[in-house]
Amino acid sequence: MRIEISNLYFTYPTGVEALRGISLTIELGEQVxxxxxxxxxxxxxVKHLNGLLRPTSGEVRIGEWDTxxxxxxxxxxxxxYVFQNPDEQLFSKNVGMEVAFGPKNLGYxxxxxxxxxxxxxxxxxxxxxTETNPYDLSPTWRKMVALASIIxxxxxxxxxxxxxxxxxxxxxxxxxxxxxxxxERGKTVITITHDIDFCAENFERVIALSQGxxxxxxxxxxxxxQEEILATTYVDPPQLTRxxxxxxxxxxxxxxxxxxxxxKK
Amino acid sequence: xxxxxxxxxxxxxxxxxxxALQNINLQVNEGEFVAVIGPNGAGKSTLCYTIAGxxxxxxxxxxTGTVEVAGNESSKSSLHEWVLxxxxxxxxxxxxxxGAKYTVYEEIAFGLENIGVxxxxxxxxxxxxxxxxxxxxxxxxxxxxxxxxxxxxxALTSILVMQPKVLVLDEPTSQMDxxxxxxxxxxxxxxxEKGMTVILVEHKVEWIAQFADxxxxxxEGQILLEGKPQEVLTSDLLREKxxxxxxxxxxxxxxxxxxxxxxxxxxxxxxxxxxxxxxxxSTGSVHRLLSPEGRGKK
Numbered sequence: 082m083r084i085e086i087s088n089l090y091f092t093y094p095t096g097v098e099a100l101r102g103i104s105l106t107i108e109l110g111e112q113v114x115x116x117x118x119x120x121x122x123x124x125x126x127v128k129h130l131n132g133l134l135r136p137t138s139g140e141v142r143i144g145e146w147d148t149x150x151x152x153x154x155x156x157x158x159x160x161x162y163v164f165q166n167p168d169e170q171l172f173s174k175n176v177g178m179e180v181a182f183g184p185k186n187l188g189y190x191x192x193x194x195x196x197x198x199x200x201x202x203x204x205x206x207x208x209x210x211t212e213t214n215p216y217d218l219s220p221t222w223r224k225m226v227a228l229a230s231i232i233x234x235x236x237x238x239x240x241x242x243x244x245x246x247x248x249x250x251x252x253x254x255x256x257x258x259x260x261x262x263x264x265e266r267g268k269t270v271i272t273i274t275h276d277i278d279f280c281a282e283n284f285e286r287v288i289a290l291s292q293g294x295x296x297x298x299x300x301x302x303x304x305x306x307q308e309e310i311l312a313t314t315y316v317d318p319p320q321l322t323r324x325x326x327x328x329x330x331x332x333x334x335x336x337x338x339x340x341x342x343x344x345k346k
Numbered sequence: 347x348x349x350x351x352x353x354x355x356x357x358x359x360x361x362x363x364x365x366a367l368q369n370i371n372l373q374v375n376e377g378e379f380v381a382v383i384g385p386n387g388a389g390k391s392t393l394c395y396t397i398a399g400x401x402x403x404x405x406x407x408x409x410t411g412t413v414e415v416a417g418n419e420s421s422k423s424s425l426h427e428w429v430l431x432x433x434x435x436x437x438x439x440x441x442x443x444x445g446a447k448y449t450v451y452e453e454i455a456f457g458l459e460n461i462g463v464x465x466x467x468x469x470x471x472x473x474x475x476x477x478x479x480x481x482x483x484x485x486x487x488x489x490x491x492x493x494x495x496x497x498x499x500x501a502l503t504s505i506l507v508m509q510p511k512v513l514v515l516d517e518p519t520s521q522m523d524x525x526x527x528x529x530x531x532x533x534x535x536x537x538x539e540k541g542m543t544v545i546l547v548e549h550k551v552e553w554i555a556q557f558a559d560x561x562x563x564x565x566e567g568q569i570l571l572e573g574k575p576q577e578v579l580t581s582d583l584l585r586e587k588x589x590x591x592x593x594x595x596x597x598x599x600x601x602x603x604x605x606x607x608x609x610x611x612x613x614x615x616x617x618x619x620x621x622x623x624x625x626x627x628s629t630g631s632v633h634r635l636l637s638p639e640g641r642g643k644k
Contacts (some may be wrong), residue, residue, distance in 0.1 A: 095491055113490030118523040165494060165521070166438065221386040243494070247437060247520045249385040250590035275495075275523050278593055301393065315525035320593040320616065322550065327620045337597045344606055344623065 082109045082144045082159060082237040084130065089139035091125055097201035098126040101293035102139075109237060110267045112260065114280040114301075117290035118315030123273045124165075126290065128241050130271070131160040143238070158187055161236040165243045167220070167227035176202075176218075176226050177211035183234040201233035204262050206255060221252045228259055229257065238269040245276045257283050281305055281335035289314055306333035348373040349543050350397060350512055355411035356461065357392065357401055359601035366392040370411070374545060379538040381554040382547045383576070384564035386587050390547040391437060393564065394516045397545060401429035401616050412578040414510055430461070433510035437517045439497035442504065443489045450492075451485040453478070457508050479533055494521035512543045519550070531557045551579050552592045555614035563589065580612040595620040
């Protein structure tokens with residue numbers, strides 16, 4: 082299930098031109114982080130992948146489907162989207178029902194629904210909270226419910242919009258585990274994030290957007306090392322990348338292991 | 347002199363058994379910039395609500411102890427008197443934006459309209475505030491058409507324009523890009539230097555280390571640690587209690603175990619890390635090459 086975006090332009094009804102000629106391809110099973118300054122078009126871009134927005138011009142294909150020709154409901158079979166704010170997507174009276182809603186709606190039989198729900202709850206460490214009302218949980222756990230309710234749909238492509246915002250260290254680690262589990266299952270994961278250290282530690286490919294265009298797109302080490310270019314879209318390289326640069330390391334390091342290995346040399 | 351003074355404050359939300367805040371004693375001086383850290387559920391937002399008067403005036407529940415700001419006691423004041431002294435920016439900017447205004451400019455003016463500020467003064471204050479936080483170019487946009495980070499700047503601006511004595515900020519940069527975060531921290535620091543008292547909840551510890559005067563670590567509703575940023579942020583206790591710590595700190599700690607970090611105190615900021623890791627001679631890696639650990643493992 083390849084994602085193919087060609088020459089995508091999008092202008093909001095207010096006249097704000099949010100995307101200005103984006104072309105990129107994402108293969109099945111890739112883990113991609115999208116970074117860039119506020120208002121650079123990150124959320125606008127990913128909303129094109131499940132049809133919440135349609136191109137003003139250009140084309141977005143999910144597999145062989147052109148998003149112009151398919152409903153949001155149909156695209157939901159291929160693309161799951163976790164909103165930035167969980168409160169915008171939760172409505173059921175308990176966690177179990179919330180997480181079962183998606184796969185039921187996609188028409189899976191009850192056995193499949195049960196299996197997918199169980200799996201999603203285990204992945205998000207919510208198995209002991211199925212009877213709880215999502216709004217009786219802390220915002221941190223509500224975030225995990227939002228993740229589970231999309232993961233249970235078992236789509237090939239999963240999008241997270243700023244998953245670590247307002248999360249503490251423990252929950253950021255939980256979210257990283259979810260992304261790792263999805264990678265092991267061969268899912269495509271696309272994540273918008275400002276948390277550049279989280280990006281460095283969990284993603285192999287990084288796309289930097291600036292003013293509605295692709296500024297950089299490549300392997301995490303290559304993209305995250307480009308301090309001057311990233312600065313134009315208000316992104317700093319990861320902490321350890323900056324530290325490595327300041328210490329004069331030849332290679333770009335992006336996590337503690339790489340840093341310590343380079344330090345020993 | 348302490349402008350914020352909490353004495354033995356314990357608070358329970360309605361219908362809950364365990365206190366969200368327990369026996370909090372906190373004094374903050376005028377013009378001081380205090381950062382509050384803690385895992386989710388530690389009571390950080392509740393502390394913000396308490397200082398800002400929302401606890402108990404809005405959330406009800408049971409509070410004991412005293413909360414004083416600028417010599418007034420919270421339990422003896424009304425919320426509309428209280429907000430003239432204390433401004434609160436909520437964690438989620440969606441909750442802050444009034445919904446009653448079509449443009450960012452009007453949104454920023456909303457609070458001033460409500461307290462009857464004369465028109466000319468209102469215009470000057472709104473325009474100054476927009477400039478201060480760098481959103482003059484968003485003035486004519488609808489608050490709802492903005493990205494999350496832009497909305498957070500609007501929320502912050504709508505509080506700054508009120509010129510409160512005490513500014514309480516609950517993760518004001520959580521949705522901002524990194525350089526935007528740095529800019530906003532700079533603005534907050536400037537306000538503190540001009541005499542505004544700042545109480546800031548934040549997960550981004552490397553910024554706290556650079557900008558705050560003091561750090562309070564909250565855990566399960568109680569103050570676990572308080573002190574100078576570097577002391578608190580490098581404490582072993584934080585690691586044990588699941589606090590977020592800077593990559594510089596955690597990596598230097600690992601390096602210390604390997605004998606590659608020689609200083610007694612661990613770094614929180616980039617500069618501190620560079621200083622500690624840099625070889626002692628200016629020509630390069632002599633020091634590291636000669637260290638037994640480095641030689642043994644290579």
